[in-house]
Amino acid sequence: MSAELISTDVLVIGGGLAGERCAIEAAAAGHDVLILSLVPPRRSHSCAAQGGMQAALGNCVKAAGDNTTLHFLDTVRGSDWGADQEVAQIFVEEAPVAVRELAHFGVPWTRVRGGKNSYVIKGERVEIEERIENDGLIMHRDFGGTAKWRACYAAAATGHAALYAVDSEVVRLGITVRDRTDAVELIHDGGRCWGAVARCLRTGRHFAVVAKATVIATGGYGRIYGQYTTNATINEGMGAAIALNTGIVPLGNMEAVQFHPTALAPSNILITEGSRGDGAYLLDKDLHRFMVDAEPEKQELASRDVVSRHMKQRMRDGMGVDTPYGPHLWLDLRHLGEQHLTTKLREVFEICRDFAGLNPAQDLIPVQPTQHYSMGGVRANKDGQAYNMAGLFVAGEASCWDMHGFNRLGGNSLAETVVAGRIVGRAVAGFAGAASLDVNTGVAFAAMQRAEQRAAEWLARTGPGPDVYTIRDAMGETMMSKVGIFRKGDELERAVTELRALLADCDKAVLRSKAPGMNPELTFALRLRNMLRLAYVTAKGALLRTESRGAHYRSDYPLRNDAEWLNRTLVRWAADAVEPEFSYEPVGEIDLPPGHRGYGSDERIEMRMSPDQYNADVYARQAEHGRLATSEAAGSRMRRGAWQEPV
Amino acid sequence: MSTKASTATRRLQFEIFRYNPEDPESVPQMQAYELDEAPYMSLYIALNRIRERQDPSLQFDFACRSAICGSCGMMVNGRPALGCRTLTSDLPELIRLHPLPVFKLIGDLSVDTGTWFRQMVETSEAWIHTERAFDPEAQEERMDDELAQAIYEGERCIECGCCVASCGVANVNAEFAGPAGLNRIARFMIDPRDERGAADWFEVVSSEDGVFGCLGMMACHDVCPKELPLLEVHAYLRRKILAARFAS
Numbered sequence: 001m002s003a004e005l006i007s008t009d010v011l012v013i014g015g016g017l018a019g020e021r022c023a024i025e026a027a028a029a030g031h032d033v034l035i036l037s038l039v040p041p042r043r044s045h046s047c048a049a050q051g052g053m054q055a056a057l058g059n060c061v062k063a064a065g066d067n068t069t070l071h072f073l074d075t076v077r078g079s080d081w082g083a084d085q086e087v088a089q090i091f092v093e094e095a096p097v098a099v100r101e102l103a104h105f106g107v108p109w110t111r112v113r114g115g116k117n118s119y120v121i122k123g124e125r126v127e128i129e130e131r132i133e134n135d136g137l138i139m140h141r142d143f144g145g146t147a148k149w150r151a152c153y154a155a156a157a158t159g160h161a162a163l164y165a166v167d168s169e170v171v172r173l174g175i176t177v178r179d180r181t182d183a184v185e186l187i188h189d190g191g192r193c194w195g196a197v198a199r200c201l202r203t204g205r206h207f208a209v210v211a212k213a214t215v216i217a218t219g220g221y222g223r224i225y226g227q228y229t230t231n232a233t234i235n236e237g238m239g240a241a242i243a244l245n246t247g248i249v250p251l252g253n254m255e256a257v258q259f260h261p262t263a264l265a266p267s268n269i270l271i272t273e274g275s276r277g278d279g280a281y282l283l284d285k286d287l288h289r290f291m292v293d294a295e296p297e298k299q300e301l302a303s304r305d306v307v308s309r310h311m312k313q314r315m316r317d318g319m320g321v322d323t324p325y326g327p328h329l330w331l332d333l334r335h336l337g338e339q340h341l342t343t344k345l346r347e348v349f350e351i352c353r354d355f356a357g358l359n360p361a362q363d364l365i366p367v368q369p370t371q372h373y374s375m376g377g378v379r380a381n382k383d384g385q386a387y388n389m390a391g392l393f394v395a396g397e398a399s400c401w402d403m404h405g406f407n408r409l410g411g412n413s414l415a416e417t418v419v420a421g422r423i424v425g426r427a428v429a430g431f432a433g434a435a436s437l438d439v440n441t442g443v444a445f446a447a448m449q450r451a452e453q454r455a456a457e458w459l460a461r462t463g464p465g466p467d468v469y470t471i472r473d474a475m476g477e478t479m480m481s482k483v484g485i486f487r488k489g490d491e492l493e494r495a496v497t498e499l500r501a502l503l504a505d506c507d508k509a510v511l512r513s514k515a516p517g518m519n520p521e522l523t524f525a526l527r528l529r530n531m532l533r534l535a536y537v538t539a540k541g542a543l544l545r546t547e548s549r550g551a552h553y554r555s556d557y558p559l560r561n562d563a564e565w566l567n568r569t570l571v572r573w574a575a576d577a578v579e580p581e582f583s584y585e586p587v588g589e590i591d592l593p594p595g596h597r598g599y600g601s602d603e604r605i606e607m608r609m610s611p612d613q614y615n616a617d618v619y620a621r622q623a624e625h626g627r628l629a630t631s632e633a634a635g636s637r638m639r640r641g642a643w644q645e646p647v
Numbered sequence: 648m649s650t651k652a653s654t655a656t657r658r659l660q661f662e663i664f665r666y667n668p669e670d671p672e673s674v675p676q677m678q679a680y681e682l683d684e685a686p687y688m689s690l691y692i693a694l695n696r697i698r699e700r701q702d703p704s705l706q707f708d709f710a711c712r713s714a715i716c717g718s719c720g721m722m723v724n725g726r727p728a729l730g731c732r733t734l735t736s737d738l739p740e741l742i743r744l745h746p747l748p749v750f751k752l753i754g755d756l757s758v759d760t761g762t763w764f765r766q767m768v769e770t771s772e773a774w775i776h777t778e779r780a781f782d783p784e785a786q787e788e789r790m791d792d793e794l795a796q797a798i799y800e801g802e803r804c805i806e807c808g809c810c811v812a813s814c815g816v817a818n819v820n821a822e823f824a825g826p827a828g829l830n831r832i833a834r835f836m837i838d839p840r841d842e843r844g845a846a847d848w849f850e851v852v853s854s855e856d857g858v859f860g861c862l863g864m865m866a867c868h869d870v871c872p873k874e875l876p877l878l879e880v881h882a883y884l885r886r887k888i889l890a891a892r893f894a895s
Contacts, residue, residue: 039708040761042806043716057787100787106775106840108798111790136789154799160715161802168774171765179761180753202753203669232710267687269713343796347715354714354732355689469699513703517669517754521703 018396021421049159051274052151082405120279226476247574384424406550
């Protein structure tokens with residue numbers, strides 16, 4: 001086999017919004033950029049984001065007085081104090097610029113209509129006079145866990161519109177994209193990343209890309225939950241997996257997994273939070289709005305972790321609608337009216353019609369909470385530079401940057417993609433500008449040989465053995481039933497045991513197809529072990545974290561424990577090591593002290609030390625865990641005390 | 648939930664086009680499979696079931712499985728459609744699947760739409776052309792919401808390729824912009840942020856490879872899974888180009 005070796009300044013793995021926005025930044029700085037993508041970039045999962053992008057523009061009446069401080073407060077509270085507050089601060093300040101830049105790239109944002117507008121707010125239809133002087137500015141809609149209407153949107157296809165605009169910019173700049181390509185192994189020499197080995201999904205052939213700087217922007221790992229996810233089939237977490245396989249780069253907070261309240265039952269296709277933002281209700285089998293009792297203040301618009309738990313509990317209490325696929329609850333959009341549903345929520349209307357045969361203007365929509373977002377990912381510093389591995393960067397959902405902590409707010413991730421793309425892209429451009437490509441190509445060829453050997457081993461294995469899809473289904477069942485919305489020590493123990501057994505099964509699994517070319521079964525088999533490893537560290541991390549924080553809820557440890565667990569889980573696991581190694585670092589410098597989120601439980605175990613004591617050695621301790629130096633000093637972007645300003 | 652859930656289980660007969668260009672022994676042919684129908688069974692579910700339980704070598708593309716990403720265009724009983732959105736309950740017992748024509752075949756039902764659409768974007772320069780640099784300090788420029796909605800209407804294309812596959816002209820003229828290409832051009836034409844003038848647009852769409860290459864059969868309008876008003880789009884482009892011609 002003739003080994004193909006390509007070189008470039010910057011390699012971006014992942015052609016979604018984060019990767020492409022990052023690529024634009026690097027290309028604009030004059031670097032040669034190559035994007036590898038599993039699918040044509042416009043088919044990346046960014047396109048499925050529906051409801052909106054959070055940015056504190058404050059353009060409509062219900063957004064009046066909004067500012068970055070309020071956005072910061074919502075984000076940190078939403079994270080249940082798991083976020084890095086400096087990153088949250090950087091994010092809220094950059095989000096308005098990123099959203100306006102998308103307008104410059106061509107996104108048709110929905111705009112403020114000056115004059116009388118009719119909205120549904122907390123169950124009431126109200127008329128609000130939008131200010132004429134704001135006519136034509138970017139409009140906002142309400143989302144969960146926010147003090148103001150803040151989500152900027154293009155109907156219910158915000159991700160689609162943003163992705164097409166950003167990809168157009170990628171084409172304009174002439175950036176090379178190799179689609180149908182799977183990055184399967186990082187090229188590194190133990191402390192410096194030099195690119196990746198990839199497998200072409202047209203031909204099945206491997207090739208190596210050596211680069212001065214490498215960016216992982218491969219999205220989340222929702223598919224470790226099998227079919228119990230809103231995620232696309234391509235969200236298998238391979239970026240996180242190839243970083244984990246180095247044994248050096250840690251993943252952060254893998255147990256922090258978000259469950260979205262409203263996936264269409266039973267297909268698990270997402271129905272945007274924007275539907276509740278625009279006034280939809282959640283109903284139980286008696287058509288009762290249970291969220292009004294559960295969360296009188298925020299009602300259906302508490303944060304996703306809180307709403308999902310109330311829903312799950314409601315179904316456990318026998319108030320769900322029983323079906324052969326299990327129980328579900330109802331989403332009621334009928335009172336929003338057909339006009340609203342076919343314009344501002346058009347994609348929701350189409351999904352209900354096409355996949356459930358229902359008309360949301362007349363019918364109730366069956367929904368259930370389902371895996372949706374990966375707060376965890378490749379741990380990086382505020383520049384997006386991965387821990388312990390110079391030249392490796394990460395952006396978007398693949399990262400644990402970490403502005404979401406243990407629960408992200410709706411609309412914050414879509415904004416994160418372009419914000420992180422801008423910020424990490426600048427860092428990447430700077431790094432690549434100062435670096436030279438003096439890689440020992442032997443390292444690249446050795447990595448390629450390992451990758452080719454893995455494929456050859458799969459094809460050579462014969463005899464009876466489990467098949468890869470059965471193992472995948474078992475993994476999904478284990479994850480959803482035992483590492484789901486409510487978690488418990490004994491169940492998590494069982495999940496870890498089951499996943500361990502599935503890893504052993506995977507080593508014995510046999511392909512039934514030896515077809516040359518990309519071979520879809522081989523393609524999946526090559527990912528399966530990686531997915532099982534991600535599932536394993538997620539379950540094990542959840543078992544070890546004996547508290548409840550954000551989306552990680554332990555029935556046996558129901559309180560948030562700021563005395564012992566105000567930290568971030570890190571896990572390293574070399575490809576050939578038996579067990580992963582867990583360690584814990586401080587979440588970052590604390591400015592807003594831990595407190596009540598404003599929804600959910602107000603009970604918690606308080607910090608024993610003061611924030612000042614906590615902060616005293618934060619950066620030194622993170623450095624011990626592998627945080628590399630940042631272009632600006634650690635903590636330099638904090639706006640200490642700003643949250644106390646009158647708002 | 649819906650009346651679409653059938654009570655009696657049908658035994659579906661699939662005939663699927665097979666060809667693996669990477670396999671020297673592979674010859675193009677139709678292959679038969681049988682599958683028990685299940686409630687709400689889409690072609691996404693059916694094809695995965697066939698691959699996972701009967702024939703692991705079968706190639707096809709799905710990603711979002713919710714009619715948003717545009718990966719799964721295929722010929723379903725002779726008509727281009729998104730596989731994920733096509734319910735078997737809406738089809739007869741015999742289901743014939745072919746890859747979309749026009750696009751380069753990758754294998755079985757999988758075709759290379761990515762390369763085609765990237766080329767289309769490059770050829771029509773489907774991006775905002777502007778002399779103005781982005782000012783990160785400035786408030787966004789205003790736009791009337793009606794206009795934003797009109798641009799959004801054209802923006803909804805998911806580049807699945809169904810219209811291109813259905814188009815008689817695109818099937819014989821590889822240079823033809825195709826319905827999706829013309830729609831993309833119209834989307835930028837009505838966007839005031841794009842500073843291209845009548846003469847620039849004339850260049851892009853007036854040739855036989857542009858809107859005047861269209862023979863008006865309008866299958867594209869009928870098959871578009873996003874129900875884009877392609878008829879109106881074509882009429883709009885012809886009007887604009889003719890007006891530009893008379894004005895010059």
